[in-house]
Amino acid sequence: MMETFLLAFGLMLLSVLGLALGVIFGRAPLKGSCGGLACATGLSCSGCRKGGKS
Template identity: 60%
Template sequence: MGTFLLGLLVTLLAFGGLALGVMLGRPPIRGSCGGLACIRGADCAGCPERRARGQQP
C-alpha cells in the first residue's frame, strides 16, 4: 500500500508541475512526430517532417 501511495504522489506531483508550467506561460505539452506512424512510405499527414523528407502534403 505504501508503494502505491508513493507512486500516486509522484504522478500527481508530475502532473501538477506540468500544469503549473502551463499556467505560468510556458507552451502546452506537445506529442512527438516520431515512431512507427512516420516511417518512410507510410501515410503521415500531420508530420511536420514530411516536406523535409520530400513527400507531398
C-alpha cells in the same frame, strides 16, 4: 504494498502538478510528437505534414 501505491500515486500527482503549473504560468503548451520515427526525413509519413514523403 499500500506504501508503494501511495508513493507511486504521490509521484504521479507531483508530475502532473508540475506540468500543469508550467502551462498555467505561460510556458509553451504541451504537444506530442508528430508520428515519431515514422516521420523521419526520407521516410513516408501519412500521419503529419512535416518530414518524409507524404
